[in-house]
Amino acid sequence: MNWLTGFFGDPANWSGPGGIPARLLEHVEFSALALVLAMLLAVPLGLLIGHTGRGALLVVVSANLSRALPTLGLLVMFVLLLGTASIWPVIIPLVLLAVPPILVNTYEGVRGVDPELRDAAYGMGLRGGQVLGRVLVPVALPLILLGLRLSAIQVVATTTVAAYTGLGGLGRFVIDGFATKDYASVVGGSVLIVLFALVVQIGFTLVQRTTVSPGVSQRVRSR
Amino acid sequence: MITFDSVTKRYPDGTVAVDHLSLEAPTGEVTVFVGPSGCGKTTSLRMINRMIDATEGEILLDGRPVREIDPPTLRRGIGYVIQQAGLFPHKKIVDNIATVPHLLGWDRGKARARAMELLERVGLDPAMGERYPFQLSGGQQQRVGVARALAADPPVLLMDEPFSAVDPIVRTSLQDELLRLQAELNKTIVFVTHDIDEAIKLGDRVAVLRVGGRLAQLADPKTLLSEPADDFVREFLGRDRGIRRLQFVSTEGLRLRTDLTVPEGYEGGRSEPWLLVVTKDGRPLGWIAGDGRGGPEPYGTFRPGQDSMRAALDAALLSPSGCAVAVDEEGKVAGVATREALDAALAEAADA
Ligand SMILES: Nc1ncnc2c1ncn2[C@@H]1O[C@H](COP(=O)(O)OP(=O)(O)O)[C@@H](O)[C@H]1O
Ligand SMILES: [Mg+2]
Numbered sequence: 001m002n003w004l005t006g007f008f009g010d011p012a013n014w015s016g017p018g019g020i021p022a023r024l025l026e027h028v029e030f031s032a033l034a035l036v037l038a039m040l041l042a043v044p045l046g047l048l049i050g051h052t053g054r055g056a057l058l059v060v061v062s063a064n065l066s067r068a069l070p071t072l073g074l075l076v077m078f079v080l081l082l083g084t085a086s087i088w089p090v091i092i093p094l095v096l097l098a099v100p101p102i103l104v105n106t107y108e109g110v111r112g113v114d115p116e117l118r119d120a121a122y123g124m125g126l127r128g129g130q131v132l133g134r135v136l137v138p139v140a141l142p143l144i145l146l147g148l149r150l151s152a153i154q155v156v157a158t159t160t161v162a163a164y165t166g167l168g169g170l171g172r173f174v175i176d177g178f179a180t181k182d183y184a185s186v187v188g189g190s191v192l193i194v195l196f197a198l199v200v201q202i203g204f205t206l207v208q209r210t211t212v213s214p215g216v217s218q219r220v221r222s223r
Numbered sequence: 224m225i226t227f228d229s230v231t232k233r234y235p236d237g238t239v240a241v242d243h244l245s246l247e248a249p250t251g252e253v254t255v256f257v258g259p260s261g262c263g264k265t266t267s268l269r270m271i272n273r274m275i276d277a278t279e280g281e282i283l284l285d286g287r288p289v290r291e292i293d294p295p296t297l298r299r300g301i302g303y304v305i306q307q308a309g310l311f312p313h314k315k316i317v318d319n320i321a322t323v324p325h326l327l328g329w330d331r332g333k334a335r336a337r338a339m340e341l342l343e344r345v346g347l348d349p350a351m352g353e354r355y356p357f358q359l360s361g362g363q364q365q366r367v368g369v370a371r372a373l374a375a376d377p378p379v380l381l382m383d384e385p386f387s388a389v390d391p392i393v394r395t396s397l398q399d400e401l402l403r404l405q406a407e408l409n410k411t412i413v414f415v416t417h418d419i420d421e422a423i424k425l426g427d428r429v430a431v432l433r434v435g436g437r438l439a440q441l442a443d444p445k446t447l448l449s450e451p452a453d454d455f456v457r458e459f460l461g462r463d464r465g466i467r468r469l470q471f472v473s474t475e476g477l478r479l480r481t482d483l484t485v486p487e488g489y490e491g492g493r494s495e496p497w498l499l500v501v502t503k504d505g506r507p508l509g510w511i512a513g514d515g516r517g518g519p520e521p522y523g524t525f526r527p528g529q530d531s532m533r534a535a536l537d538a539a540l541l542s543p544s545g546c547a548v549a550v551d552e553e554g555k556v557a558g559v560a561t562r563e564a565l566d567a568a569l570a571e572a573a574d575a
Contacts, residue, residue: 120309123274124322124371125299138313213313215355 007173007188018172020192026168027196030159034091035152038098043144046106050140051132059107066100071158079165090162097158098151105147109140141212149204156197170196224250225271225379225411230280232266232436240266241436243280248428250285250378251409255426257416259459263436264415268381271413272301284379299323302372302380302410306388308364310356316342316367317352323375334374341370346400362393369401373408380412387416398424419460423448423467431456445471469533472572477527477535477565479549479558491515497544505555510544524550527557532568539565 007013013020049055074093082089113136121131137144163171173189176182214220225248232241240263248254256264269275270282273294282289289297310319320338321329329337342349345366356364365385372380386394398421405412416422422429423444431439431447433455440452448468451457457464484501485493491514500508500519509519523538527549538547539560547565549557 114307114309116305116307116309117311119274120303120305121311123272123298123303123305123309125295125297125326126322127295130326135311135313139311213355215311215315215357216313218355218357220355220358 003184003187004191006184013188023168023170023172024192024196027156027159027170030087030090030094030162030167030169031152031155033087034094034098034155034159035148037091037095038102038151038155039148041095042099042102042147043106046103046144046147047110047132047137050107050110051128051136053111056107059104062100063104066097069096071097072161072164075158075162075165084166087167090159090165090167094155094158094162098155101150101154102144102147105143105150106140109143109147110136112143113139138213139216142208142216145204145208145212149201152200152204153197156193156200160193224248224285225254225413226283226286227267228281228283230267230270230277230282232263232270232275233278239436241270241277244436244438246430246438246441248411248413250411252427253405253412253414253425255414255416255422255429256432257419257422257429258432258439259434260417262432262434264417264432265383266436267432268383268413268415271379271381272298272303274298299326299375300377300379302377304368304372304380304382304385306384308356308368310364310367310371312356314355315352316354316356316359319356319367320352320371320374322371327375337374338370341373342367344373344404345370362389362397365389365397366400369404373404378411380410382412382414384415384417386421387418394421401425420467423470431459466533469536469572470531472532472568473528474525474530474532474535474560474568475528476571477532477549477560477568479527479560479564481558483546483559483561484556485511489515497546499546499548499556499559501556507548507550507556510542510546520544522548524548524554525560526550526552527560532572535560536565536569
């Protein structure tokens with residue numbers, strides 16, 4: 001407890017480039033950038049593959065690769081290759097990490113839509129793009145969001161580890177704390193990381209509530 | 224009118240699902256495709272709205288080859304109802320119904336008003352418009368499926384086993400509803416079913432298909448029952464073909480006796496074996512033996528001219544007297560069809 005009060009009560013921890021707000025901002029920046037990039041890459045790709053049925057092998061390969069590749073190894077490799085002058089050595093592995101869950105879930109979501117429903121949509125006279133946008137995406141949305149959430153959790157967690165490479169983020173409190181035996185910093189940093197992960201989870205739940213149709217989630221206020 | 228001109232469908236794996244099918248589905252009539260599972264009914268139907276493209280031959284819609292029409296455009300002008308309804312789960316019922324009007328660019332208010340009107344037309348409470356499909360029963364969903372197909376008032380309706388997945392009672396009411404709607408709307412309907420009773424009930428014309436996608440017979444239901452083209456059709460029609468044929472024999476000419484009724488409180492005295500006790504306001508109460516003994520026995524009614532001979536015979540079989548009670552639209556006794564009268568009518572039907 002006094003470690004916590006020591007950490008959070010120290011005004012020095014609330015300002016400057018090594019302070020909590022700055023570290024938190026860095027953490028948000030890295031995670032958000034990686035997640036957005038991964039989303040821009042994986043969602044359209046997953047939708048396209050799921051809709052056309054072509055390129056499904058890519059999904060399988062990406063799913064397997066993500067399980068086989070150690071993220072930390074990738075991180076270190078990119079830092080060794082590209083140095084630490086920019087944030088890209090950290091962002092690239094984070095994106096690579098974030099793509100597979102989004103890709104796999106988006107693809108499965110679209111492909112898993114009841115063929116009768118797809119058939120009815122075409123039968124009504126919807127064109128291919130309209131079938132995708134107006135029927136497949138809304139119905140697959142829970143899975144697409146699940147993919148994004150899984151990726152977000154992984155990215156947030158891995159961004160912590162990225163502190164090893166000398167870049168910023170909340171992980172610095174933990175890693176620097178260990179290095180200097182400043183356990184208040186280690187504990188305080190950990191708490192911040194956990195809180196941040198929770199906030200991200202809650203954020204996704206809210207997004208899910210507001211964007212998924214009650215007809216799909218089958219949550220309708222009873223009358 | 225929909226014309227099949229020697230249409231063949233060969234799937235990539237070599238299966239010939241439809242083989243040189245030639246027939247016409249006349250404007251304003253219900254044409255039923257019926258046949259055993261796998262005989263190519265669905266394939267034939269889906270070639271009309273180009274969900275499947277014919278391998279050979281031509282399908283014409285009012286003389287125009289569908290092959291020349293861009294599929295989405297073609298489909299927006301043709302209502303399509305499938306077995307599982309295929310409603311969009313993420314949309315409210317009104318929006319489901321308004322799908323095609325939206326695609327056609329109607330303004331929101333007009334599309335909505337049309338959807339609400341159709342909801343009532345197919346026998347649903349307008350309040351259901353605000354629900355989602357998962358909140359409806361299978362039968363209700365199927366009604367919505369029909370409403371959705373009718374939304375943009377297309378002249379043609381394609382229905383692929385739309386009532387097969389609901390229980391028999393709901394199915395009967397959906398069939399009656401369709402007949403009622405059709406009497407008002409006069410659509411050109413192609414209806415697919417594997418159920419010969421449904422085909423006979425709904426069809427103005429019935430096309431019986433045999434496996435391999437060849438037409439076995441195309442006829443109106445009455446002709447189909449009385450003159451099956453071959454053994455396959457005969458077998459497919461089933462055993463009680465004769466009884467079912469009576470559905471198409473009118474009771475108009477049935478001789479009715481009006482001297483077989485007695486008022487309540489009758490205590491015997493007439494020599495008829497059975498007499499019908501009638502209440503003061505003219506409704507049937509039951510059969511009583513001529514000597515006035517015993518309680519009123521069960522009776523069956525039919526409406527002469529409206530109901531078929533099948534219904535009259537059914538009414539006769541329901542009572543120990545063997546006679547059917549004819550009633551008017553208010554349920555008042557109009558007369559009695561005796562065994563002799565029914566016999567004469569049946570003999571006539573057999574000759575026809
Ligand atoms: N996509 C397909 N590929 C290959 N064969 C098919 C395909 N669809 C249907 N068939 C075959 O074509 C025949 C007719 O099928 P279908 O039109 O669905 O029959 P029905 O609706 O009368 O049961 C069946 O033998 C079926 O197995
Ligand atoms: Mg079928």
